[in-house]
Amino acid sequence: MNFSKYLRFAVVGACALASCKGGPPTATKPGKYSSTTGMEYNTEEGMKVADYRGIPEGPGLVFIEGGRTVLGTQEEDVTMSHDNIERTVTIASFYMDEAEVANIHWLEYLHFVRKDSSEEIYQRALPDTTVWARELSFNDPYVDYYLRYPGFRYFPVVGVSWLQANDYCTWRTSKVNERLAMDADEGGSSGGGGGLFGKKKNKGGDAAEGTDTGGGVKISIENGNTLPNYRLPTEAEWEYAAQALIGTQEVGNENQENKRIYPWDGRQVRNPYGKNMGTFLANFKRGRGDYAGIAGSLNDGAMITEYVYAYPPNDYGLYNMSGNVNEWVQDIYRPLSFEDVEDLNPFRRNGFLDPSEKYDKKNYQSLIDDHVRVYKGGSWKDVAYWLSPGTRRFMAEDSATAAIGFRCAMINAGSNK
Known part of the structure; x- marks a missing residue:
């Protein structure tokens, strides 16, 4: 690694650790770079970090x-x-x-x-x-x-x-998350701009990763586009x-x-x-x-x-x-x-x-x-x-x-x- 490249990583890392903009990182604002390694997220080498705006709204x-x-x-x-x-x-x-x-x-x-x-x-x-x-x-x-x-x-x-x-709880989890995954894959819009349950859904992430919902659509917990299990x-x-x-x-x-x-x-x-x-x-x-x-x-x-x-x-x-x-x-x-x-x-x-x-x-x-x-x-x-x-x-x-x-x-x- 040449000196200029090393310097660039050092500056980026220091900026990430110091949270240059907007204060410390949070779940909804993790920043562009890792606060521990300085590595950039969502690159070929970096970890994929999906947009997350909080837990989706569950019906009822x-x-x-x-x-x-x-x-x-x-x-x-x-x-x-x-x-x-x-x-x-x-x-x-x-x-x-x-x-x-x-x-x-x-x-x-x-x-x-x-x-x-x-x-x-x-x-x-x-x-x-x-x-x-x-x-x-x-x-x-x-x-x-x-x-x-x-x-x-x-x-x-x-x-x-x-x-x-x-069994009903298991089915409900599968059916709701299948629809949420489809909604996220479509860019968060499902008519009216309000998503499935009247709340804008999270964009980003790969809806094709993760576990099968039972309806042929796979979901990933890391996306944040799905709900935890109904139970x-x-x-x-x-x-x-x-x-x-x-x-x-x-x-x-x-x-x-x-x-x-x-x-x-x-x-x-x-x-x-x-x-x-x-x-x-x-x-x-x-x-x-x-x-x-x-x-x-x-x-x-x-x-x-x-x-x-x-x-x-x-x-x-x-x-x-x-x-x-x-x-x-x-x-x-x-x-x-x-x-x-x-x-x-x-x-x-x-x-x-x-x-x-x-x-x-x-x-x-x-x-x-x-x-x-x-x-x-x-x-x-x-x-x-x-x-x-x-x-x-x-x-x-x-x-x-x-x-x-x-x-x-x-x-x-x-x-x-």
């Missing part, structure tokens, strides 16, 4: 700002299970669907599965509509109509097992999002002085204010044999499930975090998870520290194993006790009912806020 997702909180049962433990005692944890920021996955969303999923996959996979994706059938109840019409009749389009999908919900929320994320304890403390005061039994203020389940005073704030079973009130003055108005955007959202903007349908979460069930899980992003992944061999399921002394998952939130057929975010129940991951649905979540990649 709401940002959940993380932080410290106290998780656990806020109500009296009437079941005497002692399986969710209060503990202080910190949850990282994440995204969550603002509403439950609805019938129309599942029908869209079935459409593409039938189009792109085998008949066997399509049959495996079908919800169990017979969950509505009861031997001593005339719910037969729901078996035929609930999933497919247009009037039920935006009612929550039910009859979906934990395993099926996970079921962890139990801690779900409970934290349901509490929605934001804006309840004074500015500069880090003490959480207010708690909530439900995803709204107060100990009551009726709206205490304004023209809607006295109306219920969630869809649940009000009492024995009472699902909706009396004709002419129906209160919650929902004998079964309800429109996924019914009832006021909580302070995060999430609808029906109590009532309507219970929701699957990622965690396997263990009665003493609160003792074992970490205090940062707690999650029960498997039988570690509490193996399934300890539970006598073979002789019907227990229902617990590594294929039993937690569900949360209460439903249209549950009493008010189960509306409290701290309550938890469990069911086999391959089972389904008319009272369990789900919503998706996603990490907030590359940011603590």
Whole structure:
């Protein structure tokens, strides 16, 4: 290397290290040169660094700002299970669907599965509509109509097992990122100049690198043009999002002085204010044999499930975090998870520290194993006790009912806020 070339590299390197223009490098403004080697990016010899303008906007997702909180049962433990005692944890920021996955969303999923996959996979994706059938109840019409009749389009999908919900998350990730990769390959425009979800997409990068989405288009994480995986929320994320304890403390005061039994203020389940005073704030079973009130003055108005955007959202903007349908979460069930899980992003992944061999399921002394998952939130057929975010129940991951649905979540990649 001659002296002039060496000098040029030295000057470039010094300029990069000193961040000559615009301050230190950032994810969205990494600069033209490496701040450690001085090598120029996006050249024949240099590393390719794609333009990045932040995580793309995902459809239906709401940002959940993380932080410290106290998780656990806020109500009296009437079941005497002692399986969710209060503990202080910190949850990282994440995204969550603002509403439950609805019938129309599942029908869209079935459409593409039938189009792109085998008949066997399509049959495996079908919800169990017979969950509505009861031997001593005339719910037969729901078996035929609930999933497919247009009037039920935006009612929550039910009859979906934990395993099926996970398959949906995988498909949704693939389908959304396939479209984002195509959008980036077209230069970030898709009519109207706003991209697929109303936000300009990142340009640059090689959309042909990376992993196959399942639709024939390959994507690359390094491009920044794709979203992280859709998935079921962890139990801690779900409970934290349901509490929605934001804006309840004074500015500069880090003490959480207010708690909530439900995803709204107060100990009551009726709206205490304004023209809607006295109306219920969630869809649940009000009492024995009472699902909706009396004709002419129906209160919650929902004998079964309800429109996924019914009832006021909580302070995060999430609808029906109590009532309507219970929701699957990622965690396997263990009665003493609160003792074992970490205090940062707690999650029960498997039988570690509490193996399934300890539970006598073979002789019907227990229902617990590594294929039993937690569900949360209460439903249209549950009493008010189960509306409290701290309550938890469990069911086999391959089972389904008319009272369990789900919503998706996603990490907030590359940011603590």
